[in-house]
Amino acid sequence: MTDIPFPPGADEDTPVFVISVAAQLSGLHAQTLRGYDRMGLVSPGRTAGGGRRYSMRDIALLREVQRLSQHEGVNLAGIKRIIELEREVDDLRSRIAELTEELAAAYTAAEQAAAAVHASYRNELVPVRRQTALVVWRPKR
Numbered sequence: 001m002t003d004i005p006f007p008p009g010a011d012e013d014t015p016v017f018v019i020s021v022a023a024q025l026s027g028l029h030a031q032t033l034r035g036y037d038r039m040g041l042v043s044p045g046r047t048a049g050g051g052r053r054y055s056m057r058d059i060a061l062l063r064e065v066q067r068l069s070q071h072e073g074v075n076l077a078g079i080k081r082i083i084e085l086e087r088e089v090d091d092l093r094s095r096i097a098e099l100t101e102e103l104a105a106a107y108t109a110a111e112q113a114a115a116a117v118h119a120s121y122r123n124e125l126v127p128v129r130r131q132t133a134l135v136v137w138r139p140k141r
Contacts, residue, residue: 022058
């Protein structure tokens with residue numbers, strides 16, 4: 001997002017910036033950030049004392065809110081809905097990835113079970129392809 005180094009053990013989701021720094025990084029006024037927080041557009045982390053702490057992801061979201069508002073002409077209610085829908089899409093993509101992994105595991109388990117069944121066949125049981133003719137053998141009496 002930016003070239004700002006993270007503190008040790010922190011990542012882009014770690015709330016580390018006080019509101020004045022977040023305002024400077026996003027190019028917005030601190031009061032605007034407070035308003036966005038009240039509206040639920042960008043919800044920063046909180047300290048034990050209730051102070052706001054913004055992460056780099058929050059800063060990027062603030063910049064996106066500003067871009068949508070100023071350059072695209074979207075009102076704040078529209079921006080809030082866009083953010084909600086993008087989060088929902090992200091959640092759905094994650095769920096699809098989980099289900100894809102589960103399905104792959106189920107296919108692997110089914111293949112292993114089929115292989116175990118085939119390995120248990122005795123010589124009198126032989127799988128026959130559908131294209132081949134079936135000949136019944138009857139012993140002579």
